[in-house]
Amino acid sequence: MTSLDTSPRWPRLVKGHGTGNDFLLLADPTGERELAPADVAALTDRHRGIGADGVIRAVRTSVAAATEPAAAAAGADAEWFMDYRNADGSVSEMCGNGLRVFVAFLVDEGLAVLPDGGHLDVVTRAGTLRVHRTGVDLTADMGRWGVPGGDVALAAGSDVLVTVAGVAGQRPGLSITMPNPHVVIAVADDAELAAADLTGAPLVDPVPAGGTNVEIVRAEGEVVREGRRYGVLRMRVHERGVGETLSCGTGACAAALAAQVWAGPEAPSDWIVHVPGGTLVVALGPDRAVSLSGPAVLVGDVQPR
Numbered sequence: 001m002t003s004l005d006t007s008p009r010w011p012r013l014v015k016g017h018g019t020g021n022d023f024l025l026l027a028d029p030t031g032e033r034e035l036a037p038a039d040v041a042a043l044t045d046r047h048r049g050i051g052a053d054g055v056i057r058a059v060r061t062s063v064a065a066a067t068e069p070a071a072a073a074a075g076a077d078a079e080w081f082m083d084y085r086n087a088d089g090s091v092s093e094m095c096g097n098g099l100r101v102f103v104a105f106l107v108d109e110g111l112a113v114l115p116d117g118g119h120l121d122v123v124t125r126a127g128t129l130r131v132h133r134t135g136v137d138l139t140a141d142m143g144r145w146g147v148p149g150g151d152v153a154l155a156a157g158s159d160v161l162v163t164v165a166g167v168a169g170q171r172p173g174l175s176i177t178m179p180n181p182h183v184v185i186a187v188a189d190d191a192e193l194a195a196a197d198l199t200g201a202p203l204v205d206p207v208p209a210g211g212t213n214v215e216i217v218r219a220e221g222e223v224v225r226e227g228r229r230y231g232v233l234r235m236r237v238h239e240r241g242v243g244e245t246l247s248c249g250t251g252a253c254a255a256a257l258a259a260q261v262w263a264g265p266e267a268p269s270d271w272i273v274h275v276p277g278g279t280l281v282v283a284l285g286p287d288r289a290v291s292l293s294g295p296a297v298l299v300g301d302v303q304p305r
């Protein structure tokens with residue numbers, strides 16, 4: 001974005017969101033638009049730029065293979081590589097909401113076809129992930145969860161202590177990889193959830209080497225829908241490289257897993273996660289498999305200068 005030079009510097013972008021987690025999407029099939037961190041930060045700035053939680057670039061997997069190990073490993077599995085960047089320009093392994101919005105973008109741009117009942121494979125830094133379409137809903141196979149502290153931390157229910165401004169004391173947190181890093185803590189009620197001040201990053205002890213996303217969850221019991229039992233959570237999130245966002249898909253998956261661990265062996269496998277920007281549904285399957293369902297909305301075209 002320039003002040004005097006009026007020639008367009010950026011190609012057309014598309015603004016989209018998934019439960020309020022918003023992105024600027026860019027088609028770059030031949031990989032000519034490297035995303036410099038400073039450019040991403042300028043574009044996503046909500047006052048001086050267009051504004052978004054992140055930027056997502058669509059590059060042909062065959063082109064991305066030159067620089068991205070996951071794309072090189074994917075071979076001809078999937079045509080498109082999702083290059084996700086946080087608002088500060090940093091790279092993340094995965095973005096759950098971004099993956100659905102990315103698929104909606106590819107279809108809308110005529111770069112992919114996804115009929116109702118069909119699926120589309122996308123290469124991400126977390127490997128090749130499959131997105132299914134049922135009507136207007138998209139469900140992503142998110143790969144497998146992990147626990148950096150190993151299953152000992154999982155059995156103990158926590159491996160770190162977390163301090164959040166506005167929330168009294170230090171809270172035990174559980175570190176989960178999805179495969180991007182998350183730490184989940186629980187609060188007792190809606191008042192505590194609302195009191196959390198996420199204008200700054202929560203303090204995690206010990207400090208995770210590559211930084212982390214932090215989810216604060218409040219358990220709201222269970223519901224049965226169409227014969228299926230769901231645990232219900234309310235969640236807020238502070239995202240690494242962004243700040244507080246209205247939603248985080250990988251974070252919702254991590255929150256569901258932590259809630260399942262904390263609730264014990266009788267806990268449900270399916271979870272409804274209410275976030276400030278809407279509602280996501282998480283299914284925790286066998287062999288650590290996770291799937292995430294939610295909306296993907298394309299808002300409009302943007303032509304930055």
Ligand SMILES: N[C@@H](CCC[C@H](N)C(=O)O)C(=O)O
Nearest residue numbers: 092095096097180248249250
């Ligand atoms: N909002 C995303 C996660 C984006 C990446 C994250 N901030 C990180 O750095 O790991 C989601 O929907 O999963």
